[in-house]
Amino acid sequence: MNDSRELILGRIRERLGRSEANAPAAGAVIDATLAARAPGPRPPAEVAPQSLLAAFRARSEALASTVDEVATLADVPRAIAAYLAERQLAPRAVCVPDLAGLDWRGAGIEVEARAAVDRDLVGITGCFRAIAETGTLMLCSGPASPATVSLLPETHIAVATAPTIIAGMEEAWAAARAVFGQLPRSVNFISGPSRTGDIEQTIVLGAHGPYRVHIVIVRG
Amino acid sequence: MRVALFVTCLVDLMRPRIGFAAIRLLEAAGCEVIVPESQTCCGQPAFNSGDRAAAAMLAKKVVAEFEAHEYVVAPSGSCADQIRNEYPGLLADDPDWHDRAVALASRVFELTDFLVNVARIDKLPSDFTGTLTYHDSCTGLRSLGIKSQPRQLLDRLPGVTVREMSGAEECCGFGGTFSVKFGEISAAIAERKCDNIRSVGADAVVGGDLGCLLNIEGKLRRMGDETPVLHIAEVLAGSR
Amino acid sequence: MEIKSMHFKARAAAQLANAGLQANLKKVKGKFVDKRRDAIADFCAQGGDFEALREAGEDLRDRVLADLDLWLEKFEANATARGATVLWAKDGAEACRLIVDIAKQHDVKKATKSKSMLSEEAGLNQALEAAGIQPVETDLGEYILQINDNEAPSHIIAPVVHKSKEEIADLFARVHKKPRLTDIGEMTREAREVLRSHFLSADMGISGGNFLVAETGSVALVTNEGNGRMVTTVPKVHVVITGIEKVIPTLEDLSLMLRLLIRSATGQPISNYVSLLTGTKGEGDFDGPEHLYYVLVDNGRSNLLAGEFNAMLRCIRCGACMNHCPVYQAVGGHAYGWVYPGPMGSVLTPLFTGMKNALDLPHAATLCNQCGVVCPVKIPLPELLRKLREKQVEKNLRPLGERLALKAWAWVAARPALYHLGTRFAVRYLKWLAGGKQSIPVLGVAPEWTVGRDFPAPQGKTFRELYAQAKKS
Numbered sequence: 001m002n003d004s005r006e007l008i009l010g011r012i013r014e015r016l017g018r019s020e021a022n023a024p025a026a027g028a029v030i031d032a033t034l035a036a037r038a039p040g041p042r043p044p045a046e047v048a049p050q051s052l053l054a055a056f057r058a059r060s061e062a063l064a065s066t067v068d069e070v071a072t073l074a075d076v077p078r079a080i081a082a083y084l085a086e087r088q089l090a091p092r093a094v095c096v097p098d099l100a101g102l103d104w105r106g107a108g109i110e111v112e113a114r115a116a117v118d119r120d121l122v123g124i125t126g127c128f129r130a131i132a133e134t135g136t137l138m139l140c141s142g143p144a145s146p147a148t149v150s151l152l153p154e155t156h157i158a159v160a161t162a163p164t165i166i167a168g169m170e171e172a173w174a175a176a177r178a179v180f181g182q183l184p185r186s187v188n189f190i191s192g193p194s195r196t197g198d199i200e201q202t203i204v205l206g207a208h209g210p211y212r213v214h215i216v217i218v219r220g
Numbered sequence: 221m222r223v224a225l226f227v228t229c230l231v232d233l234m235r236p237r238i239g240f241a242a243i244r245l246l247e248a249a250g251c252e253v254i255v256p257e258s259q260t261c262c263g264q265p266a267f268n269s270g271d272r273a274a275a276a277m278l279a280k281k282v283v284a285e286f287e288a289h290e291y292v293v294a295p296s297g298s299c300a301d302q303i304r305n306e307y308p309g310l311l312a313d314d315p316d317w318h319d320r321a322v323a324l325a326s327r328v329f330e331l332t333d334f335l336v337n338v339a340r341i342d343k344l345p346s347d348f349t350g351t352l353t354y355h356d357s358c359t360g361l362r363s364l365g366i367k368s369q370p371r372q373l374l375d376r377l378p379g380v381t382v383r384e385m386s387g388a389e390e391c392c393g394f395g396g397t398f399s400v401k402f403g404e405i406s407a408a409i410a411e412r413k414c415d416n417i418r419s420v421g422a423d424a425v426v427g428g429d430l431g432c433l434l435n436i437e438g439k440l441r442r443m444g445d446e447t448p449v450l451h452i453a454e455v456l457a458g459s460r
Numbered sequence: 461m462e463i464k465s466m467h468f469k470a471r472a473a474a475q476l477a478n479a480g481l482q483a484n485l486k487k488v489k490g491k492f493v494d495k496r497r498d499a500i501a502d503f504c505a506q507g508g509d510f511e512a513l514r515e516a517g518e519d520l521r522d523r524v525l526a527d528l529d530l531w532l533e534k535f536e537a538n539a540t541a542r543g544a545t546v547l548w549a550k551d552g553a554e555a556c557r558l559i560v561d562i563a564k565q566h567d568v569k570k571a572t573k574s575k576s577m578l579s580e581e582a583g584l585n586q587a588l589e590a591a592g593i594q595p596v597e598t599d600l601g602e603y604i605l606q607i608n609d610n611e612a613p614s615h616i617i618a619p620v621v622h623k624s625k626e627e628i629a630d631l632f633a634r635v636h637k638k639p640r641l642t643d644i645g646e647m648t649r650e651a652r653e654v655l656r657s658h659f660l661s662a663d664m665g666i667s668g669g670n671f672l673v674a675e676t677g678s679v680a681l682v683t684n685e686g687n688g689r690m691v692t693t694v695p696k697v698h699v700v701i702t703g704i705e706k707v708i709p710t711l712e713d714l715s716l717m718l719r720l721l722i723r724s725a726t727g728q729p730i731s732n733y734v735s736l737l738t739g740t741k742g743e744g745d746f747d748g749p750e751h752l753y754y755v756l757v758d759n760g761r762s763n764l765l766a767g768e769f770n771a772m773l774r775c776i777r778c779g780a781c782m783n784h785c786p787v788y789q790a791v792g793g794h795a796y797g798w799v800y801p802g803p804m805g806s807v808l809t810p811l812f813t814g815m816k817n818a819l820d821l822p823h824a825a826t827l828c829n830q831c832g833v834v835c836p837v838k839i840p841l842p843e844l845l846r847k848l849r850e851k852q853v854e855k856n857l858r859p860l861g862e863r864l865a866l867k868a869w870a871w872v873a874a875r876p877a878l879y880h881l882g883t884r885f886a887v888r889y890l891k892w893l894a895g896g897k898q899s900i901p902v903l904g905v906a907p908e909w910t911v912g913r914d915f916p917a918p919q920g921k922t923f924r925e926l927y928a929q930a931k932k933s
């Protein structure tokens with residue numbers, strides 16, 4: 001805490017006419033606002049699981065992600081192996097510890113479960129929630145899901161199970177509060193490969209993060 | 221319907237025929253037109269230059285001159301907006317004048333808006349023919365919602381086709397005193413507008429505010445382009 | 461940053477005369493406007509109501525500003541509870557001092573930065589360099605400017621919008637000492653490789669903050685490139701430098717503001733990365749900073765609170781006002797002479813740096829309101845510009861000639877007989893000047909008008925004269 005804190009807050013209070021008399025009422029408004037968590041206007045939310053999946057898929061493809069669907073979690077390694085082969089990418093990846101238990105070796109992929117480093121070319125992550133409104137992946141960092149895996153490699157592959165697909169960000173917040181209590185250090189909403197339009201407003205994929213985002217949806 | 225015409229200072233000075241065209245149109249719509257003789261300017265140049273005192277003085281003058289009339293119509297969205305939407309705030313410090321400004325405000329209209337939505341004009345006294353492109357002036361468009369009214373009226377002229385230019389709603393760069401304070405920038409913006417006008421290839425460009433029209437005409441002529449620049453009232457009332 | 465806004469007119473003239481810049485501005489002009497329009501159309505096709513969103517955004521920002529002290533305290537308490545250190549800076553100089561101290565305390569040699577306009581306000585890069593700390597801008601646009609001798613940005617979200625690919629290709633070849641590339645994709649890859657090594661070797665990351673969420677004590681960062689994630693994930697220290705007005709109450713409010721901000725800024729439904737960062741590296745975490753600092757900067761903001769210019773504090777820095785401004789489109793951002801260009805800059809610059817330092821800016825607008833109708837939080841920018849003009853008049857800051865001319869004109873306009881005499885004379889003079897032609901090419905009484913266009917000749921008599929004649933006959 002430094003001297004300017006009181007100076008700045010003092011100036012603000014003076015401008016706002018804050019007094020001991022009106023502070024409690026204002027404080028009550030603050031608390032009520034925080035308790036209410038009132039959502040703003042939003043597009044009508046998809047609810048049916050099938051339409052959520054379809055909307056999520058269409059929106060993420062519109063953001064230059066690619067999407068695959070498999071029946072069960074056990075099918076994921078083979079689907080990813082096929083994706084890597086098709087893109088002529090080496091069958092080697094770093095994955096979040098959350099997904100270490102899948103049979104990667106059986107699918108012919110050499111996978112290490114850890115945080116990513118610069119030389120990793122493929123990163124495989126899970127996904128806390130997937131947002132249909134915008135085709136966005138919501139990743140939460142933690143010991144079993146380091147943030148670097150979706151950031152440093154040139155290819156990011158995310159595994160999302162169908163029940164995690166929700167309508168909008170509001171449902172994502174509700175889920176995060178319910179599951180974590182307090183927010184994880186980083187919540188990253190990822191919507192397609194990293195991009196820049198800084199040179200002549202021409203969109204280029206792969207600015208500092210991944211060039212490709214591939215999403216494998218597990219229907220079961 | 222008794223209508224007082226607010227001529228506007230630019231029409232008075234530069235293009236009286238627009239004032240006469242407005243009278244002709246209002247009469248064709250069945251209105252009795254009065255032209256209060258002592259009128260000068262709505263005070264917008266002072267208002268937009270930050271001289272509130274001068275603007276308020278002229279606002280009071282306009283309110284006093286026009287408040288007795290059933291309707292006030294101006295062949296300019298910009299001047300109509302000044303009286304309709306800015307006077308009440310400008311005179312807010314003086315309760316009596318504020319109330320008078322508010323009482324007047326709702327009876328003030330831009331010409332095409334009045335013809336379409338209030339007078340509901342039936343027959344237009346025009347046999348104008350040709351292809352026109354319409355420039356939407358900023359204040360009329362964004363403060364008074366003047367967009368469909370002039371087009372609806374032009375559509376009723378059998379010999380007239382409206383061809384939309386790209387960026388019809390973009391500013392022409394006039395901006396009142398801006399045009400003489402920042403002449404170079406103003407002319408550069410006008411050039412873009414004129415490029416859009418020229419590429420649409422119409423027989424004439426039409427608008428509802430003389431300030432914009434003088435700016436566009438001046439730029440077109442400097443570019444060596446003789447495309448006629450007309451006020452909507454001239455087209456709706458006149459012939460060619 | 462040094463203030464050059466008092467030279468707006470001369471700077472604008474130079475930009476207008478710069479053919480290369482004009483070509484670049486023309487090329488990008490439509491892109492922002494079209495993308496925003498398409499994104500809003502798409503949102504409406506989804507069943508969304510963008511106007512309702514704007515109203516909710518305006519209301520939310522106003523509610524926060526009305527209790528800003530309490531919201532800041534709430535944010536501070538929740539951020540601190542998660543292990544962050546919240547510091548306060550009354551101005552840019554203090555912000556620089558605090559950040560240099562943090563860097564020294566953690567023995568920082570190199571700091572990677574994601575884009576922050578406040579750091580431009582404060583001149584943070586210069587302060588870091590002076591203290592022997594290497595700042596590396598990592599937003600591609602900001603990076604290009606930094607390696608071009610610390611050139612100033614010309615746009616708040618597209619900082620090198622004024623530069624062509626060719627100019628950047630030359631710059632890269634010179635600075636990177638590599639063969640000249642001309643493909644934008646390849647150029648981007650080259651910059652990525654250069655910056656990747658900086659990301660991995662920096663000891664400190666500095667970011668701005670799009671929003672501060674009071675409920676959770678978090679900062680939200682919106683980027684497309686992923687550099688915002690890099691600077692907040694890899695280094696051991698993360699410093700957020702942001703304005704005191706950026707706080708919003710809840711996560712739900714963040715969803716609302718993101719729907720508004722991103723469509724208004726880049727015309728995307730959502731940016732590639734929205735990161736919500738809360739506290740420091742946790743127990744068992746592989747990554748994330750061990751130390752997190754917030755530097756909340758006032759620098760003139762509190763003076764606007766609850767006053768005539770309060771609405772300006774709603775601003776969420778999307779850049780839509782400049783993208784849609786005819787003046788900005790004509791002269792580009794550098795003409796404005798400080799950190800913020802376009803309509804929002806013309807309001808903020810005189811308010812933050814002093815009226816006298818930016819006399820031209822409030823007048824450098826046609827008041828067309830293209831800015832006001834696109835502003836996501838409905839800031840009445842033309843009205844604020846006009847209020848600033850009023851302040852200049854009140855403080856006698858306008859040139860004497862202009863003041864006298866206005867007074868004289870208004871005095872005459874209030875006297876109909878005199879006015880009509882004057883106008884009769886004026887139209888005859890102008891008609892005589894035109895000499896039978898339809899246009900006057902040089903007008904002595906308003907020389908600015910005829911710099912770039914003719915002055916149309918008047919009809920010849922005033923309406924009032926002709927109307928009186930017609931009535932008589």
